Amino acid sequence: xxxxxxxxxxxxxxxxxxxxxxxxxxxxxxxxxxxxxxxxxxxxxxxxxxxxxxxxxxxxxxxxxxxxxxxxxxxxxxxxxxxxxxxxxxxxxxxxxxxxxxxxxxxxxxxxxxxxxxxxxxxxxxxxxxxxxxxxxxxxxxxxxxxxxxxxxxxxxxxxxxxxxxxxxxxxxxxxxxxxxxxxxxxxxxxxxxxxxxxxxxxxxxxxxxxxxxxxxxxxxxxxxxxxxxxxxxxxxxxxxxxxxxxxxxxxxxxxxxxxxxxxxxxxxxxxxxxxxxxxxxxxxxxxxxxxxxxxxxxxxxxxxxxxxxxxxxxxxxxxxxxxxxxxxxxxxxxxxxxxxxxxxxxxxxxxxxxxxxxxxxxxxxxxxxxxxxxxxxxxxxxxxxxxxxxxxxxxxxxxxxxxxxxxxxxxxxx
Amino acid sequence: xxxxxxxxxxxxxxxxxxxxxxxxxxxxxxxxxxxxxxxxxxxxxxxxxxxxxxxxxxxxxxxxxxxxxxxxxxxxxxxxxxxxxxxxxxxxxxxxxxxxxxxxxxx
Ligand SMILES: Cc1cc2nc3c(=O)[nH]c(=O)nc-3n(C[C@H](O)[C@H](O)[C@H](O)COP(=O)(O)OP(=O)(O)OC[C@H]3O[C@@H](n4cnc5c(N)ncnc54)[C@H](O)[C@@H]3O)c2cc1C
Ligand SMILES: [Zn+2]
Numbered sequence: 103x104x105x106x107x108x109x110x111x112x113x114x115x116x117x118x119x120x121x122x123x124x125x126x127x128x129x130x131x132x133x134x135x136x137x138x139x140x141x142x143x144x145x146x147x148x149x150x151x152x153x154x155x156x157x158x159x160x161x162x163x164x165x166x167x168x169x170x171x172x173x174x175x176x177x178x179x180x181x182x183x184x185x186x187x188x189x190x191x192x193x194x195x196x197x198x199x200x201x202x203x204x205x206x207x208x209x210x211x212x213x214x215x216x217x218x219x220x221x222x223x224x225x226x227x228x229x230x231x232x233x234x235x236x237x238x239x240x241x242x243x244x245x246x247x248x249x250x251x252x253x254x255x256x257x258x259x260x261x262x263x264x265x266x267x268x269x270x271x272x273x274x275x276x277x278x279x280x281x282x283x284x285x286x287x288x289x290x291x292x293x294x295x296x297x298x299x300x301x302x303x304x305x306x307x308x309x310x311x312x313x314x315x316x317x318x319x320x321x322x323x324x325x326x327x328x329x330x331x332x333x334x335x336x337x338x339x340x341x342x343x344x345x346x347x348x349x350x351x352x353x354x355x356x357x358x359x360x361x362x363x364x365x366x367x368x369x370x371x372x373x374x375x376x377x378x379x380x381x382x383x384x385x386x387x388x389x390x391x392x393x394x395x396x397x398x399x400x401x402x403x404x405x406x407x408x409x410x411x412x413x414x415x416x417x418x419x420x421x422x423x424x425x426x427x428x429x430x431x432x433x434x435x436x437x438x439x440x441x442x443x444x445x446x447x448x449x450x451x452x453x454x455x456x457x458x459x460x461x462x463x464x465x466x467x468x469x470x471x472x473x474x475x476x477x478x479x480x481x482x483x484x485x486x487x488x489x490x491x492x493x494x495x496x497x498x499x500x501x502x503x504x505x506x507x508x509x510x511x512x513x514x515x516x517x
Numbered sequence: 518x519x520x521x522x523x524x525x526x527x528x529x530x531x532x533x534x535x536x537x538x539x540x541x542x543x544x545x546x547x548x549x550x551x552x553x554x555x556x557x558x559x560x561x562x563x564x565x566x567x568x569x570x571x572x573x574x575x576x577x578x579x580x581x582x583x584x585x586x587x588x589x590x591x592x593x594x595x596x597x598x599x600x601x602x603x604x605x606x607x608x609x610x611x612x613x614x615x616x617x618x619x620x621x622x623x624x
Contacts, residue, residue, distance in 0.1 A: 343563070343565065352564075355564060356539070403569050405589045406592055410518060
């Protein structure tokens with residue numbers, strides 16, 4: 103892997119950019135790998151990267167049915183925060199946020215991490231109390247957040263209307279080290295790093311079946327032929343139910359559409375992320391100037407990567423009350439992704455009922471922020487054969503044992 | 518926008534008039550069941566890419582619960598039927614088989 107630097111940029115500028123090498127290789131699949139990861143989204147690629155880097159395991163393939171980063175990783179609104187209520191969540195999301203801070207340097211790839219601050223608004227008395235509780239929980243977990251007054255919210259976010267008739271701003275939970283990153287770059291950076299360490303990333307290769315014998319998994323059937331493996335890790339977000347069906351088990355997961363939209367670009371007007379959970383609206387401004395807006399998920403099972411228009415309408419209608427200036431903006435694009443929702447709104451990282459098959463899923467509407475921590479913890483689990491301390495609480499059997507990690511009461515939404 | 522005909526009042530209800538109720542025909546395990554059965558009832562879902570049986574409520578209409586058979590891959594609706602049954606009626610099964618000849622009812 104040739105390092106990107108100011109010198110390589112200058113050298114290439116002098117020779118008409120003819121010497122850049124491909125960021126990652128596109129090998130043909132081998133007949134067998136030690137570990138196969140299904141799904142080249144952020145979580146699958148980060149898992150492959152940390153397997154190679156932290157554990158020296160490189161006889162690994164990442165199989166992707168489309169193009170890498172084309173799933174939810176390339177469709178999200180890129181909010182990064184770690185101000186979760188439950189200690190298990192705080193641990194893994196804060197691990198991820200911490201890794202994000204140094205990720206551009208580590209990957210030698212600019213992922214444009216921007217710790218611009220995340221403001222979670224409190225717009226009902228109930229929400230104010232819930233956020234106060236979260237602020238205390240964050241303090242106990244060593245996560246830097248603070249409750250701020252409506253006036254302080256207005257100072258940080260001048261375009262906000264704090265005296266709205268229906269949803270006045272009663273306060274905010276401010277995480278100054280939260281922010282955003284460039285979603286594609288996170289996938290590309292991990293892919294480049296994994297590929298340089300010997301991992302085979304195979305795109306346009308859909309898994310169509312899972313082979314197993316009495317002792318466990320033996321390989322997969324793909325659109326590019328059968329491939330044998332000793333361990334298999336399923337990391338396919340919205341398609342988790344389909345892959346689980348191939349392997350012969352069910353998951354406590356349902357796939358629904360979640361949408362986002364961007365406005366036409368305008369001059370800089372908001373330099374942090376604002377989340378209005380009561381009305382299901384999330385907004386930040388991209389470097390291009392577009393207002394990036396996320397909404398709530400649809401309520402019914404869906405695999406079409408497009409959602410119901412009235413949800414966008416609802417989101418925008420509610421946000422206009424809090425941000426009157428956006429009423430003048432035109433919508434430029436909107437899109438959807440299929441998110442994998444669990445009953446307690448927490449992810450699943452762990453073993454499955456089939457020996458040798460591991461799963462990482464259930465990130466739902468909020469897994470972009472978790473990519474580095476989740477990849478790190480999943481790699482540890484694959485290397486050792488059992489989950490480490492970060493991943494262990496998120497095992498599948500928590501649904502049998504009633505050991506929920508309830509984040510749905512905490513925010514009702516993830517993002 | 519998704520449109521489902523309410524089998525009770527016969528209205529073609531738009532999605533905004535309906536409340537989704539998740540997978541249909543679950544076995545309701547209660548007191549006395551073991552942990553795995555209770556998990557299956559509360560959390561475990563088929564979540565298929567394709568034919569899906571589900572519960573809906575005509576929330577801003579007659580207010581009644583009913584069932585729908587739908588395709589989660591194409592958003593096609595095969596039909597709606599009464600809530601008073603524990604499996605899809607024959608005419609719904611026929612409608613599905615006509616349009617999805619390879620489909621089999623999962624175990
Ligand atoms: C509109 C929207 C907004 C969001 N906003 C935020 C946010 O602000 N902050 C945040 O933290 N999170 C957010 N999320 C959630 C976040 O995007 C996801 O949790 C995260 O990207 C999941 O990453 P992943 O790697 O698990 O899945 P994906 O990126 O979806 O990757 C899974 C991959 O598996 C592949 N695959 C599927 N089936 C097969 C098969 N049979 N064979 C081979 N490959 C297969 C898919 O093609 C896909 O590339 C949002 C999501 C959406 C849709
Ligand atoms: Zn009705």
